[in-house]
Amino acid sequence: MGATHEVFNQPLPLADINLFNTNRPLQDAVRFNARGADLARLKAVGALAGSATMQNEARLANAHLPQLRTHDRYGHRIDEVEFHPGYHALMRGATEAGLHGTPYAAAEQGSGHAHVQRAAAFMMFTELEPAILCPISMTYAVAPALRDNPAIHRDWAPKLEARAYDPVLKVWRDKPGVTMGMGMTEKQGGSDVRANTTQAAHDGRDDWGERYRLTGHKWFFSAPMCDAFLVLAQAPGGLSCFFLPRILPDGTRNGLRIQRLKDKLGNKANASSEVEFDGATAWLVGEEGRGVPQILAMGTMTRLDCSLGTSGLMRQALSQAIHHTDQRMAFGKLLADQPLMQNVLADLAIESEAACALAMRVARSFDQQDDAREQLLSRVLTPISKFWICKRGSLFAQEAMECLGGNGYVEEGGAGIQARIYREMPVNSIWEGAGNIMALDVLRAMRKGDVTDALMQELAPARGQHPALDRMIDAVPTLLDVQATETTARSLARDVALTVQGALLAQTAPAAVVGAFCDSRLTTRHDVFGTLGAGADTHAILQRARPA
Structure with a gap:
């Protein structure tokens, strides 16, 4: 049988490129x-x-x-x-x-x-x-966190x-390297870990310190094949943090029972599970009753990764969209040459770059924890960045998928990457505290020191780059005063995130990116991608964002 048609106008896959050299x-x-x-x-x-x-x-x-x-x-x-x-x-x-x-x-x-x-x-x-x-x-x-148990x-x-x-x-001791996980949430509590019911009974002392037996469950226990976990359980002195290995020092298996794996929307390649502790052996990390502060400290690290992860997904979704439209013909010319498509792609590029700039700035604060101002910035900018970047992620992924049309909706081949990204996006917003938890954490961070002074010092180098950015910087003290309530905490997190993003772009990005970001995000409410003003230099923005 002969061929029924010729295959053409199908983009080549985006593969074998250096993700650093092209970003x-x-x-x-x-x-x-x-x-x-x-x-x-x-x-x-x-x-x-x-x-x-x-x-x-x-x-x-x-x-x-x-x-x-x-x-x-x-x-x-x-x-x-x-x-x-x-x-x-x-x-x-x-x-x-x-x-x-x-x-x-x-x-x-x-x-x-x-x-x-x-x-x-x-x-x-x-x-x-x-x-x-x-x-x-x-x-x-x-x-x-393991430093709180020096022996372990x-x-x-x-x-x-x-x-x-x-x-x-x-x-x-017989492995070249190990990995660790966490087990915090239970059926009845979710983010409210103080409602945990898993019990820890003291079982003596050995080379790793105070030893306990744990009985109870965890409703979300991700990556159960890790070598050990930090878990929360109720000890006589209150909710405490424990080190629980899969294999005990004598080589026997610990009493950790995997009940089932979660059937999740995305994050499919990772095994998330429900487990029970049947007299599992664990060792105290830190002091009894100090479990929540220890978990919050670890949560700061994983929340940074939520921002980084969403930023990475944005970049890949954008790269796939640009790569596709650079090759796909429609209505007599390339999709990437269509003015409205250029507007959409440039708008996505601005969002991606702003997310990258903010997440990387938070990472820098982790490198400078000997500086009091950087400590304060990490406390407040970590939940702000997780809130805002992750909230933008799902909308971003949907728009990038739409650039591929129906091809972006299938799970096959290179286009299937967009479908995976879309299903993956919500997890970073939910994991380690959903939007409300992040917004409330911003309020808690503000009680730790002079956040206003720290932010104003951070924003100062960007003054004079754009009138809208200057107005937002001037408004920050008022925002921190007026919107620092539980009712308006989300608005506060959004506005500070946008201001810091604008200030970072003003110091790292070309004028075309800075101008389009400030005009579209700081002057008006940005609700739909592809609504940049007529003055935006979409060509220059896309040239910077292009992955090849």
């Missing part, structure tokens, strides 16, 4: 926040994350989802999750890139910008596949910082 906004954000960063290392991560080989591993990890094996064929309880080899290839790539506990290694800390360097690499890896970054992010957040930190920190991955469940 000018990210390059500028790295230079602005970390002079002297190891660009060669970032280019290596960019090449890996943009490779066709790793893109195929990501596709396979999402096509062949994790499978729970509660028992082996002989009837022994094993509580293991089986992954496709593509998942392990991605995990190996992320750990070798140092996205987990590596920034806390002494050699990395000495550079002065370990967190910025890691943030840029994290964003690029998110473009490849975000689901596997859940255990990577939790390891990043948990590693410093002594034994586990070198493994958490190692650029090595071993998926086999075995005692930590």
